[in-house]
Amino acid sequence: MMINLKQKILYGFLFIIVMIGIYSFYLQTTEGHMVTGISKEVPWGMYIAAFAFCVGASAGATLIGFLIHAFGRNDYKTLGVRSIIIGILSLTAAIFFIIADVGVPLRMFKVPWVLSNPDSMFFISSTSYYLFMILLFVELFYLIKVLRNKASKKEKQISKWLAILAVPYALLVVHMVTGFIFGVIKTREYWNTSLLPMHFIIAALATGTSIIILATIYSSKIEKRVKPLISDNTLNHLGLLLAVFIGITLLFDVSDVIVMKYTDKPDGVEAWKILTEQHTLLFMINWIFLVGALLIVSFKKGRTTNWMGLASLMVITAVAVYRYNLVIVPQKVALLPGLDKIQYFPTFIEISVTAGIIALIALLYFISLKIKPIKQALDEELKEINP
Amino acid sequence: MDNKKTDRRNFLSKLGAAFVTGAALSPIASNASELLSNNIEEKKKKWSMIIDLQNCTGCGACTIACKNENNVPDGIFWANKISKTEGTFPNVRYDYMPTLCNHCDKAPCVKVCPTSAMHKTEGGITMHNPDKCIGCRYCMTACPYNVISFNDRKAHSRWRSEKAVIEDGTASPAELNEKVGGKVIPYYNPDRDGNGYAGIRPMGIVEKCTLCNHLINKGEEPRCVQSCPSKARIFGDLNDPDSNVNYLLGKYKPHRLKEELGTEPKVYYIRSFNPGSYPDDI
Numbered sequence: 001m002m003i004n005l006k007q008k009i010l011y012g013f014l015f016i017i018v019m020i021g022i023y024s025f026y027l028q029t030t031e032g033h034m035v036t037g038i039s040k041e042v043p044w045g046m047y048i049a050a051f052a053f054c055v056g057a058s059a060g061a062t063l064i065g066f067l068i069h070a071f072g073r074n075d076y077k078t079l080g081v082r083s084i085i086i087g088i089l090s091l092t093a094a095i096f097f098i099i100a101d102v103g104v105p106l107r108m109f110k111v112p113w114v115l116s117n118p119d120s121m122f123f124i125s126s127t128s129y130y131l132f133m134i135l136l137f138v139e140l141f142y143l144i145k146v147l148r149n150k151a152s153k154k155e156k157q158i159s160k161w162l163a164i165l166a167v168p169y170a171l172l173v174v175h176m177v178t179g180f181i182f183g184v185i186k187t188r189e190y191w192n193t194s195l196l197p198m199h200f201i202i203a204a205l206a207t208g209t210s211i212i213i214l215a216t217i218y219s220s221k222i223e224k225r226v227k228p229l230i231s232d233n234t235l236n237h238l239g240l241l242l243a244v245f246i247g248i249t250l251l252f253d254v255s256d257v258i259v260m261k262y263t264d265k266p267d268g269v270e271a272w273k274i275l276t277e278q279h280t281l282l283f284m285i286n287w288i289f290l291v292g293a294l295l296i297v298s299f300k301k302g303r304t305t306n307w308m309g310l311a312s313l314m315v316i317t318a319v320a321v322y323r324y325n326l327v328i329v330p331q332k333v334a335l336l337p338g339l340d341k342i343q344y345f346p347t348f349i350e351i352s353v354t355a356g357i358i359a360l361i362a363l364l365y366f367i368s369l370k371i372k373p374i375k376q377a378l379d380e381e382l383k384e385i386n387p
Numbered sequence: 388m389d390n391k392k393t394d395r396r397n398f399l400s401k402l403g404a405a406f407v408t409g410a411a412l413s414p415i416a417s418n419a420s421e422l423l424s425n426n427i428e429e430k431k432k433k434w435s436m437i438i439d440l441q442n443c444t445g446c447g448a449c450t451i452a453c454k455n456e457n458n459v460p461d462g463i464f465w466a467n468k469i470s471k472t473e474g475t476f477p478n479v480r481y482d483y484m485p486t487l488c489n490h491c492d493k494a495p496c497v498k499v500c501p502t503s504a505m506h507k508t509e510g511g512i513t514m515h516n517p518d519k520c521i522g523c524r525y526c527m528t529a530c531p532y533n534v535i536s537f538n539d540r541k542a543h544s545r546w547r548s549e550k551a552v553i554e555d556g557t558a559s560p561a562e563l564n565e566k567v568g569g570k571v572i573p574y575y576n577p578d579r580d581g582n583g584y585a586g587i588r589p590m591g592i593v594e595k596c597t598l599c600n601h602l603i604n605k606g607e608e609p610r611c612v613q614s615c616p617s618k619a620r621i622f623g624d625l626n627d628p629d630s631n632v633n634y635l636l637g638k639y640k641p642h643r644l645k646e647e648l649g650t651e652p653k654v655y656y657i658r659s660f661n662p663g664s665y666p667d668d669i
Contacts, residue, residue: 032590033539040536043524103522103537103591107502115502115519122501122525186648187495187531335533336469336486336644 011366014359021356024349025100033103035349042331042344047101049327050354051094053207053320055178056200058090058132059170060208063241065139065163075234078381080163081147082219082229083212084140085368087170090211091133093361100353121181125174132174135166144373147380175204182326189267190260190330199252206245207319210312213238215365217309229382232304239303239311246294246315253290253322270333279329282321289318432510433625434598434653435632436612437641438485441658442619445470445483452614453487456599457579458572458587460542465596466611467534483660485619487611488513488534488596489644489652496526496535504592511653512598517585520592527593531645532652535595542587546572578602625653 003011028035038045064083067073099105107115112127142159145151151159179197186192216229230238260272275283293314296302302311332342368374445468453459453466471482490513496505497513504519505526527535541547546569551559558566567573571587580586582601588594599609607613612620623632632655641655
């Protein structure tokens with residue numbers, strides 16, 4: 001497929017963002033983390049918020065394969081390969097964010113093989129990420145074989161069961177454990193709740209679904225396909241799923257707010273104050289965008305291409321903002337009396353590294369669609385709509 | 388025949404004697420092994436510190452001494468303090484509380500560390516291994532006491548500078564350092580290097596109070612304890628019933644920071660910085 005002007009402009013823009021991100025990361029590596037906004041009181045910043053978001057996106061993206069193989073929704077088949085690639089790349093982005101965040105990145109890869117502490121949630125989660133990455137690559141490998149009609153009967157079964165098992169593994173092992181990273185920290189009351197890992201799971205589904213919707217719409221609009229990747233009926237179904245995920249996410253958010261608002265515990269009171277007084281705009285964006293997206297996709301007229309695109313963007317923004325608040329706000333609560341007011345603002349370096357990683361992942365997505373075996377598999381998928 | 392009987396009788400009598408002797412000695416033997424194991428147990432220390440807030444003057448000598456002893460870089464404090472001023476003049480109240488790593492028995496930083504860089508030593512010190520640390524700072528988020536610091540830049544960058552304060556007038560920091568034969572800093576303490584810890588920690592990893600394990604191993608007290616002019620810091624072994632720490636814990640009602648979290652910190656505070664506002668600890 002020839003690259004049109006719109007694509008060239010997009011790829012060029014992304015490339016520039018990647019270059020700026022790489023240079024910023026180089027500065028951070030040579031000067032140290034003093035070029036970021038982190039401090040003794042706020043040791044985790046934007047990178048960890050982005051990491052949590054990307055792990056969620058990777059878990060949610062496995063949903064398509066589940067729908068196809070567990071529920072027989074063959075109308076989603078045109079999205080099979082793309083969704084796995086989105087899953088792989090989202091997890092890659094999460095790993096990139098950890099590389100950007102830790103002080104000694106090369107040593108990080110020794111976890112869990114050489115350096116280990118099985119009690120640590122970081123240890124457990126890193127093990128689960130490696131296994132998830134392997135699972136996704138194997139799933140992609142077998143799916144491509146199936147689509148190119150080179151798979152045996154046994155391999156078709158393997159492909160099917162990998163797609164089915166990927167979702168519970170992604171949600172219950174990968175993403176719930178990511179929620180546990182925060183949830184088990186009793187020092188930070190805002191994190192130390194059993195609801196948090198559940199919230200991670202449902203927000204992952206909402207995010208993953210939104211990203212797939214956007215990838216579908218991009219494919220139709222930017223690549224100027226004659227026919228969209230999925231039919232209006234399938235898009236409608238995807239919109240209904242998104243509505244359910246947003247609804248449950250909102251339910252958890254409401255539960256969170258009510259408990260925090262009514263708590264007498266000083267840390268909880270302080271966290272609510274910080275959320276509503278210092279993070280007001282972000283707090284409002286989270287709520288307005290989630291409610292707005294739910295309203296859009298709740299009506300059939302809203303479950304059309306343009307409106308679904310808008311709703312997906314709103315969901316992605318809302319969840320990203322929520323993750324940011326989740327990571328930063330509890331750290332701004334002073335651990336001991338007498339500590340000064342704690343501030344955190346992401347610096348240009350952090351913002352450009354974050355943007356660079358996102359742009360790099362987007363570019364890798366577009367490049368991956370051009371890799372020969374994947375392209376052939378995608379062409380086979382498209383025969384579903386262009387027989 | 389008679390010789391055989393005699394041999395058998397001798398054998399049986401010797402066997403009987405051996406049995407009786409063994410039975411008589413066995414309580415002694417078991418006591419001895421118990422004594423030995425007690426001695427081994429007694430060798431296990433449980434290091435602890437008491438801070439007497441009544442004696443503390445808030446001079447900060449502990450903070451400076453600690454930085455000197457452990458080559459702690461700018462902006463990082465292993466021995467720190469919390470101070471609070473409340474009220475409106477003239478009715479003002481000032482509180483001061485020295486803080487340091489509490490070397491908790493159930494240290495959350497040890498539990499969350501993915502590489503076991505944070506670990507407990509035999510004496511109960513929460514120790515850090517710079518060679519294993521990946522700088523993820525999970526320990527910093529888990530620590531309830533805000534006592535772990537991250538090296539977000541090259542340590543002692545000021546002393547590495549080759550720019551003189553006054554051009555052609557003064558030496559540059561790097562020149563001065565070289566002149567006195569210092570390693571990175573003129574006042575570098577080589578004793579800190581070793582005993583499982585680095586003399587100066589590299590960029591990208593965390594660091595915190597080690598209770599001057601290198602001094603404890605030599606039978607000395609931590610430098611903050613040695614340097615306190617008002618003897619506000621008392622260091623000792625909780626497993627030794629005759630230690631100063633146990634005496635003071637018996638005499639005064641101690642309190643520990645954030646006990647409700649179940650971390651079992653081993654830094655105790657007794658009495659109060661503010662005279663006339665004793666809690667019920669006497």
